[in-house]
Amino acid sequence: DADVTQTPRNRITKTGKRIMLECSQTKGHDRMYWYRQDPGLGLRLIYYSFDVKDINKGEISDGYSVSRQAQAKFSLSLESAIPNQTALYFCATSDFGQGSSGTQYFGPGTRLLVL
Amino acid sequence: AQSVTQLGSHVSVSEGALVLLRCNYSSSVPPYLFWYVQYPNQGLQLLLKYTSAATLVKGINGFEAEFKKSETSFHLTKPSAHMSDAAEYFCAVSLSGGYNKLIFGAGTRLAVHP
Numbered sequence: 001d002a003d004v005t006q007t008p009r010n011r012i013t014k015t016g017k018r019i020m021l022e023c024s025q026t027k028g029h030d031r032m033y034w035y036r037q038d039p040g041l042g043l044r045l046i047y048y049s050f051d052v053k054d055i056n057k058g059e060i061s062d063g064y065s066v067s068r069q070a071q072a073k074f075s076l077s078l079e080s081a082i083p084n085q086t087a088l089y090f091c092a093t094s095d096f097g098q099g100s101s102g103t104q105y106f107g108p109g110t111r112l113l114v115l
Numbered sequence: 116a117q118s119v120t121q122l123g124s125h126v127s128v129s130e131g132a133l134v135l136l137r138c139n140y141s142s143s144v145p146p147y148l149f150w151y152v153q154y155p156n157q158g159l160q161l162l163l164k165y166t167s168a169a170t171l172v173k174g175i176n177g178f179e180a181e182f183k184k185s186e187t188s189f190h191l192t193k194p195s196a197h198m199s200d201a202a203e204y205f206c207a208v209s210l211s212g213g214y215n216k217l218i219f220g221a222g223t224r225l226a227v228h229p
Binding site: 040048 | 124147164209219220
């Protein structure tokens with residue numbers, strides 16, 4: 001079984017709709033991240049969470065919100081989707097602490113199309 | 116502030132030829148450096164990482180990278196390309212000490228032709 005899972009894997013929605021992307025992990029990591037990937041831009045950080053009570057904005061958080069329901073679950077919401085949010089979205093997890101390398105482990109991605 | 120620059124958004128090599136993907140970084144503190152690979156329709160998979168131990172790092176699938184502080188580089192190499200190496204490759208940097216936030220380069224798409 002995959003350590004980091006994302007649902008749905010593909011989603012088509014219309015402008016103005018609210019949608020939620022979900023991420024679950026079985027790695028036991030406290031830290032979780034949401035990225036979006038656009039061609040030629042690499043991965044950009046949307047939000048990150050260092051534990052259930054600690055949520056931080058990344059470099060492109062406008063138009064997005066997150067919820068950390070439990071150590072293992074981190075959801076990303078688009079309150080009112082717009083076409084330029086069409087992208088591939090990745091969830092990732094990492095461990096932490098002195099001696100940690102910061103390696104992040106990625107889910108398979110959610111491909112989102114906003115019409 | 117940290118940043119990563121990958122030179123060449125597309126690289127094409129022949130099967131059996133040397134693969135060289137370039138990555139330069141900037142960081143005000145000793146960095147941790149990573150190479151990830153993304154195969155079509157898949158997530159990112161860790162290829163290798165540098166965490167201040169040996170400067171020459173060996174990863175999966177025959178890839179390796181050398182950390183050169185004087186050149187602020189962490190180029191990825193493989194002596195002989197295989198068709199299955201065709202993918203997109205991302206270099207990333209994070210601060211040492213467990214901070215864990217990664218900064219990614221824009222990616223390099225590697226094509227391997229017969």
